[in-house]
Amino acid sequence: MAELTVKKDKRESFIQEIGLPTVIIAAFYIVVLIAALLLKLSLPVLISDTLRRFGMNGLLVLAMVPSIKSGTGPNFALPIGIVCGLLAVVCGIEFGLTGFGLLAFSSISAILISVITGYLYGKLLNAVKGAEMTIATYTGFSAVSLMSLVWLMVPFTNKKMGWLIGSGLRETIQLDAVGADGIINDLLAFERFGIKVPTGLLAVFFAFCIMMWLFFRTKTGIAIIAGGVNPNFAAASGISIDKNRIIANIISTVLAALGIILYSQSYGYIQLYSAPLNMAFPAVAAVLIGGATASRASVSNAIIGVFLFQGMLTTALPVANELFTGTDLSEIMRMIVQNGIILYALTQVRGGAK
Amino acid sequence: MSADFQSVNSISGSSFDNAVHEKLLCLKNISKDFFGNKVLNNINLEIKKGEIHALVGENGAGKSTLMNILFGMPVIHTTGGYQGSIEIDGKEVQINTPHAAMAHGIGMVHQEFMLIPGFTITENIKINREITNPNIFSKVFGRKYEYLDYKKMNADARAALDKLDMGIEEYTLVAGLPVGHMQFIEIAREIDKTGIKILVFDEPTAVLTESETQHLLAAIKRLAAQGIGIIFISHRLGEVMQISDRITILRDGEHVVTKDTKDTNTHEIAQLMVGRKLSLERKNRSKSISDDIVLKIRDLVVKMPGEEVKGFNLDVKKGEIVGIGGLAGQGKLGIANGIMGIYPAKGNVEFEGEPLELNNPKKTIKAGIAFVSEDRKGVGLLLDCSIELNTVFTSMQIHNDFLIKLGPFKLKHTRKIRSHTKKMIKDLDIRCISYTQNVGSLSGGNQQKVCLARALTQNPKLLLVSEPTRGIDVGAKKIVLDLLRKLNEEQGMTIIMTSSELAELRSICDRIAIVCDGKLEGILSPDAPDADFGLMMSGSKVNSQYGGDING
Numbered sequence: 001m002a003e004l005t006v007k008k009d010k011r012e013s014f015i016q017e018i019g020l021p022t023v024i025i026a027a028f029y030i031v032v033l034i035a036a037l038l039l040k041l042s043l044p045v046l047i048s049d050t051l052r053r054f055g056m057n058g059l060l061v062l063a064m065v066p067s068i069k070s071g072t073g074p075n076f077a078l079p080i081g082i083v084c085g086l087l088a089v090v091c092g093i094e095f096g097l098t099g100f101g102l103l104a105f106s107s108i109s110a111i112l113i114s115v116i117t118g119y120l121y122g123k124l125l126n127a128v129k130g131a132e133m134t135i136a137t138y139t140g141f142s143a144v145s146l147m148s149l150v151w152l153m154v155p156f157t158n159k160k161m162g163w164l165i166g167s168g169l170r171e172t173i174q175l176d177a178v179g180a181d182g183i184i185n186d187l188l189a190f191e192r193f194g195i196k197v198p199t200g201l202l203a204v205f206f207a208f209c210i211m212m213w214l215f216f217r218t219k220t221g222i223a224i225i226a227g228g229v230n231p232n233f234a235a236a237s238g239i240s241i242d243k244n245r246i247i248a249n250i251i252s253t254v255l256a257a258l259g260i261i262l263y264s265q266s267y268g269y270i271q272l273y274s275a276p277l278n279m280a281f282p283a284v285a286a287v288l289i290g291g292a293t294a295s296r297a298s299v300s301n302a303i304i305g306v307f308l309f310q311g312m313l314t315t316a317l318p319v320a321n322e323l324f325t326g327t328d329l330s331e332i333m334r335m336i337v338q339n340g341i342i343l344y345a346l347t348q349v350r351g352g353a354k
Numbered sequence: 355m356s357a358d359f360q361s362v363n364s365i366s367g368s369s370f371d372n373a374v375h376e377k378l379l380c381l382k383n384i385s386k387d388f389f390g391n392k393v394l395n396n397i398n399l400e401i402k403k404g405e406i407h408a409l410v411g412e413n414g415a416g417k418s419t420l421m422n423i424l425f426g427m428p429v430i431h432t433t434g435g436y437q438g439s440i441e442i443d444g445k446e447v448q449i450n451t452p453h454a455a456m457a458h459g460i461g462m463v464h465q466e467f468m469l470i471p472g473f474t475i476t477e478n479i480k481i482n483r484e485i486t487n488p489n490i491f492s493k494v495f496g497r498k499y500e501y502l503d504y505k506k507m508n509a510d511a512r513a514a515l516d517k518l519d520m521g522i523e524e525y526t527l528v529a530g531l532p533v534g535h536m537q538f539i540e541i542a543r544e545i546d547k548t549g550i551k552i553l554v555f556d557e558p559t560a561v562l563t564e565s566e567t568q569h570l571l572a573a574i575k576r577l578a579a580q581g582i583g584i585i586f587i588s589h590r591l592g593e594v595m596q597i598s599d600r601i602t603i604l605r606d607g608e609h610v611v612t613k614d615t616k617d618t619n620t621h622e623i624a625q626l627m628v629g630r631k632l633s634l635e636r637k638n639r640s641k642s643i644s645d646d647i648v649l650k651i652r653d654l655v656v657k658m659p660g661e662e663v664k665g666f667n668l669d670v671k672k673g674e675i676v677g678i679g680g681l682a683g684q685g686k687l688g689i690a691n692g693i694m695g696i697y698p699a700k701g702n703v704e705f706e707g708e709p710l711e712l713n714n715p716k717k718t719i720k721a722g723i724a725f726v727s728e729d730r731k732g733v734g735l736l737l738d739c740s741i742e743l744n745t746v747f748t749s750m751q752i753h754n755d756f757l758i759k760l761g762p763f764k765l766k767h768t769r770k771i772r773s774h775t776k777k778m779i780k781d782l783d784i785r786c787i788s789y790t791q792n793v794g795s796l797s798g799g800n801q802q803k804v805c806l807a808r809a810l811t812q813n814p815k816l817l818l819v820s821e822p823t824r825g826i827d828v829g830a831k832k833i834v835l836d837l838l839r840k841l842n843e844e845q846g847m848t849i850i851m852t853s854s855e856l857a858e859l860r861s862i863c864d865r866i867a868i869v870c871d872g873k874l875e876g877i878l879s880p881d882a883p884d885a886d887f888g889l890m891m892s893g894s895k896v897n898s899q900y901g902g903d904i905n906g
Binding site: 217222226230232235237 | 754
């Protein structure tokens with residue numbers, strides 16, 4: 001009997017350590033993988049897809065880490081950074097750049113634009129302490145709507161981006177036309193046992209992970225963490241919490257801007273207008289699945305989370321199509337998992353101005 | 355328990371019937387412990403009809419717990435209830451909810467006002483007890499939809515206000531009324547309840563001015579004259595002497611004595627209230643305190659809610675331990691918090707001859723002042739972080755210790771942090787599994803040691819410690835106090851220790867400053883008699899006119 005309770009305690013502490021969402025999604029992922037094997041789906045294809053989607057979503061998920069650590073919660077305003085990145089890319093295309101030149105130009109200008117917007121966004125968050133997540137969500141939505149007008153009215157003339165008739169930019173712009181389709185993915189890419197490994201993509205993602213990890217070991221990084229964990233403590237130690245929150249959200253916004261560039265080149269298209277609206281929730285869900293909460297997160301949470309979430313989605317799609325032909329079940333499931341996990345995380349948020 | 359009672363009743367027999375009736379409320383052998391920690395031990399209290407019974411004692415003596423039991427507050431019943439019995443009008447009653455307490459005619463006037471500013475006085479008095487008239491909707495949808503009968507409600511409110519001799523119109527909005535008036539509206543609400551027998555006043559004068567206080571005391575006397583039993587809780591011994599008939603003194607959960615007011619005086623009460631508590635040995639010390647003044651505080655005003663400092667002055671000499679004592683809410687905690695810039699402060703503070711910029715924690719820490727907060731969990735620690743981060747955080751951020759330069763970046767020097775933390779764990783005897791353990795999982799005493807470790811890591815010239823032994827067990831208390839003494843004697847560190855526990859201040863301090871009403875009331879030697887401390891803490895020197903009058 002006693003042994004049983006000890007066992008139970010052990011199991012509970014194990015789940016607590018890893019986090020309930022992580023355990024559930026990991027278990028589900030394994031079930032879907034087994035189903036895929038039983039249905040004789042091509043495993044190398046599935047793994048290749050998983051790796052690609054893991055890499056392309058990685059930076060967007062990593063953008064959650066600084067904002068959560070600083071105490072402003074998951075960055076629901078991810079679309080702000082995303083539209084900065086998109087703006088940089090369409091400018092690059094308009095200037096006639098192609099290939100790596102285009103990516104380099106758009107990355108640098110994306111950083112410049114997103115530092116400014118990130119600063120303003122951080123200022124806004126400091127003015128609405130206690131309601132960051134709600135305000136962030138609507139700020140993100142507003143930014144997308146505002147940029148929809150910009151896409152429509154911007155006087156760009158490059159034929160690769162415009163509608164066939166009328167003015168304004170198209171909803172989706174093909175990147176193969178400007179020689180930027182998958183060029184980071186294909187950097188040093190190789191194939192082994194039928195599995196395509198997008199080396200460049202993964203390398204970029206992991207490089208940013210390492211930089212992030214290092215950043216949170218610096219004096220500023222540690223001060224940001226302390227401000228997020230206990231603002232009163234940090235203030236009593238003479239730390240300017242508002243400044244740190246701004247820094248963290250600048251970093252988050254910059255990562256979102258760079259993240260969308262990395263995402264788009266892998267995807268092969270850039271998507272304008274309402275597409276960025278739906279980018280924040282999967283990223284938030286992924287980091288939460290990785291074991292983060294609304295008030296604490298780490299780089300490893302982002303890596304594990306994006307792998308599990310994207311892996312599960314990539315595998316579940318063909319499995320669901322095989323099992324329930326002609327339905328859109330996997331998309332429904334994606335919405336349930338994504339929104340369910342966000343809902344779960346929000347119920348775990350303890351009251352107060354955290 | 356009830357069987358016991360019957361036997362007591364049958365023994366007392368009919369000859370006592372009259373006397374029993376005279377006793378409005380009787381608390382018998384009340385004991386209460388919170389998870390094995392005894393806070394009340396065998397308390398007996400009886401209130402007669404029309405009597406004003408004062409309940410006095412230091413903070414933590416058990417007054418609030420006793421009143422919580424009387425009110426059937428959930429905090430009592432969720433922690434295992436209490437032992438003993440409560441009798442009202444000679445009948446034993448069970449009070450398990452505040453609602454039951456009200457039904458038995460017990461009312462309470464709170465220290466904080468529970469009033470709705472946007473409502474009129476009548477509405478506030480009658481809230482949730484409105485007088486209503488039925489209408490067509492209420493017949494369909496139920497009583498909640500009846501009209502309010504303002505005429506009757508106003509008449510009731512008027513009557514209650516008249517009882518208190520309040521001339522104010524009952525239809526005035528509460529918002530903007532002076533504090534004194536709000537207190538009276540609270541009382542009016544209680545006496546408007548039908549069948550009120552016992553009224554408890556929990557420090558009603560704490561927020562009132564002198565004239566308002568006199569007005570209130572007169573009103574309380576009028577209420578008592580109408581046959582209501584009054585329990586009056588106050589720290590101001592002057593008032594207690596002025597209006598009470600009998601006084602019960604509690605100390606550390608023990609019932610010290612119940613006395614008729616006419617047989618005692620402020621001096622005696624103060625002495626009984628403070629008493630000698632756990633005998634913390636005071637060692638003879640051989641050290642020299644220089645005459646250099648290291649910290650000079652002039653007209654310090656700190657806006658710390660509940661602990662406001664209103665013009666505090668003190669000189670601290672190099673190498674001494676100065677204690678700051680006083681009752682809760684008098685502002686003793688505000689002093690250190692103000693100096694450290696945690697709450698907005700004004701005034702002149704000089705540290706080592708240089709003026710100290712207030713409201714700037716960074717500069718204060720840089721100057722060499724370290725602080726151990728009384729709010730360990732709220733301000734003192736990063737509960738979700740490791741012992742090592744907690745230990746080195748402030749030094750790293752302010753003094754740039756424990757960092758490696760890597761180009762433009764400053765990274766944490768993990769090896770140095772580890773070895774320093776290990777040393778601290780050993781020196782302070784912090785009981786933990788490892789230096790990476792979260793401080794949230796440590797016991798209170800060990801958390802306090804981590805707070806001290808962080809302060810000591812800053813190598814401070816002056817250490818401010820607030821309530822260093824709050825919420826930690828006796829063994830850990832001794833270790834913490836010994837540590838402070840050791841730091842003072844061996845390293846010559848100047849220490850200002852703020853504490854509600856007089857015994858611990860007296861055990862290690864060289865001088866003890868007593869704060870009352872946000873100001874310095876006086877400085878005592880640790881060997882001064884108990885009565886001096888008691889009188890000074892209750893500010894009786896200022897208010898002595900009341901006590902003096904009654905004693906003649």
